[in-house]
Amino acid sequence: MQQERNSPTLDDVAKAAGVSTATVSRCLNLPDRVAKKTLDRVMKTVDDMGYTPNFGARAMAARRTFTIGAIIPTMENSIFARGLQAFQEELRSRGYNLLVASSSYRPDVEKEQIRALVSRGADALLLIGYEREQAIYDYLERQGVPVLLAWAFLEGQVQPSIGFNNRAAMCSLANRVIELGHRRIGVISAITKGNDRAAERVAGIRDAMSQNGLNPENLKVIETPYDIQNGAAAFDELMKADPGLTVVMCGNDVLAVGALRKSKEMGLRVPEDVSITGFDDIELASIVTPGLTTVHVPHREMGRKAATELVDMVEKISNGRSAELQASLQIRDSLGVPGMSDTGGPDR
Amino acid sequence: MQQERNSPTLDDVAKAAGVSTATVSRCLNLPDRVAKKTLDRVMKTVDDMGYTPNFGARAMAARRTFTIGAIIPTMENSIFARGLQAFQEELRSRGYNLLVASSSYRPDVEKEQIRALVSRGADALLLIGYEREQAIYDYLERQGVPVLLAWAFLEGQVQPSIGFNNRAAMCSLANRVIELGHRRIGVISAITKGNDRAAERVAGIRDAMSQNGLNPENLKVIETPYDIQNGAAAFDELMKADPGLTVVMCGNDVLAVGALRKSKEMGLRVPEDVSITGFDDIELASIVTPGLTTVHVPHREMGRKAATELVDMVEKISNGRSAELQASLQIRDSLGVPGMSDTGGPDR
DNA sequence: CTGAAAGCGCTTACAG
DNA sequence: CTGAAAGCGCTTACAG
DSSP, X not given: OOOOTTSOOHHHHHHHHTSOHHHHHHHHHOGGGSOHHHHHHHHHHHHHHTOOOOHHHHHHHHTOOSEEEEEESOSSSHHHHHHHHHHHHHHHHTTOEEEEEEOTTOHHHHHHHHHHHHHTTOSEEEEESSOSOHXXXXXXXXXXXXXXXXXXXXXXXXXXXXXXXXXXXXXXXHHHHHHTTOOOEEEEEOOOTTOHHHHHHHXXXXXXXXXXXXXXXXXXXXXXXXXXXHHHHHHHHHHHHOTTOOEEEXXXXXXXXXXXXXXXXXXXXTTTTOEEEOSBOOHHHHHSSSOOBEEEOOHHHHHHHHHHHHHHHHTTSOSOOOEEOOOEEEOOTTOOOTTGGGTTOOOO | OOOOTTXXXXXXXXHHHTSOHHHHHHHHHOGGGSOHHHHHHHHHHHHHHXXXXXXXXXXXXXXXXXXXXXEESOSSSHHHHHHHHHHHHHHHHTTOEXXXXXXXXXXXXXXXHHHHHHHTTOSEEEEESSOSOHHHHHHHHHHTOOEEXXXXXXXXXXXXXXXXXXXXXXXXXXXXXXXXXXXXXXXXXXXXXXOHHHHHXXXXXXXXXXXXXXXXXXXXXXXXXXXXXXXXXXXXXXXXXXXXXXXXXXXXXXXXXXXXXXXXXXXXXXXXXXXXXXXXXXXXXXXXXXOOBEEEOOHHHHHHHHHHHHHHHHTTSOSOOOEEOOOEEEOOTTXXXXXXXXXXXXXX
């Protein structure tokens, strides 16, 4: 803001064009309710004077800001970055702006950011995943701010969401792993507390075990914050605790890349000595050697759909429709048959 | 916005506390100008009623929004993501929110986004690099919106900037390359038109050649949009045009990773047959094999400093101070001595 | 230290 | 299709 004093107002434009402020306002916001001739004249004046509506005034009078807020755990990695980019592009094309904040995976920070964005006038909010205090949803309802969740989809939830079923997706990958003959599975997961996506993924692996007659209680799981180093450390710990593991399934690609790196340092070949899988299919997954078998998530589609749905909610076209997107298996070389190293796998 | 009709206003609070709206406003914004006793009573009422100031009204009356806009080429990769994250964290701690938009490296889109963020009430703007129409700077000046540039630093520029000297940094890497004995250098650059960072980096390589008695005109440069695939294709083209190149210097790490991948497909060993370097030192650089020799950029520091400076500008504490940060060489295995393959490098 | 009141620049029923 | 006018909910000189 802080516009210079000489920046023209609606009133100036109205006078210059010889119409009322109401008409200028309509030309800008509801052009079809204005006679073509008037419209042309007014728009020319608007251009000539270089008029830009004052944001605060418009927000107050219209009781909306054309701004949508998104709070994501972090912008630092491609998991959310790609979806967020698509989200912003779509918002833009609908005439909305994006206010972003990050929570660093901390519920208290997220809560503070929600309040900040609401009081900053966000017309609606995008949040990641379902899990948070009920009080937050109540607050948002009281404030009349629509919320949409993303990156997760579950049946029977109150909050509308655009996402995929993390549990089913991971279950399907685990089924594939078990089909190949793996029986001793280790897991490196992101911290599951407060993170339904992470918890669901682990649950998906257990589902697959049950379905295949394996005992889910035998699953070895290490939880660790999201980061390559931590993935490496967890892999080390897991393999030392049970050198007989034939596969390590990771809760996301970043942890998996850490595991992959550590396996090299430990002199283990992937997938001959041990298989490794990820989740998300971020760019990294196709770049590492061997390529990471993982679950492909439709990031851009999710971002785009979330944007259109949220705008529809703000404009009362919808009052919150959920959509389940499909995640799919992305098979690459990091997943193999157990015991390959003994049965004619390539020599070192 | 769209607050429920029952959400209390300043007026409601004033009545309930038995004071004027001016006093409530002061309690919220200038607490030291209010008697302790009054302050306590009013603040209690504010809490009891769950009062939140209306953003639009405040923005209009105060003529500022406590929102800062940033327009970056893309959020999709860690080049800007990491700096942006730090930028947002710092803004938050100063009580400001972040409005982001991306330009997709297109000047016309950037221009449109600048107008959008200004008309949406950004108190100030962060832009990447120097190069854009003078008319844009004039427009911003007329609107009274402070601008700070980042990701670049040059002496003698009008606009304040927090960044590093792209040219000097790349020159220093090129000097290192030449020192190692490389004479036939190929370059894969991002598109330089409209992108001063990219242009400066190429210029830095030419500087180093001149300093070492090589003819800069012999430098082979391919420009290509920023993307792994393109890096791979450019590498192919470069090596086919001149198989005698001993090193390919890339304008950024993403292009370099593409080149690296292509070199594998072509059966060329790095660095034995050909060396490859990058720029930015994003996470990817340390993950690929061999690790990428590159220029390390202090992303987070840049983001943080830009945030504090921009807030200072909005609050008239500063009218725009530039700061040059230091980029440094990050030496890894992708850069070697030319001709290693003939002189005892490891066999295939 | 506190209040009355103007004013910030729009949008939107309501009339015509 | 267009206009007069109320009203949105704050902040801030100005007085006292």
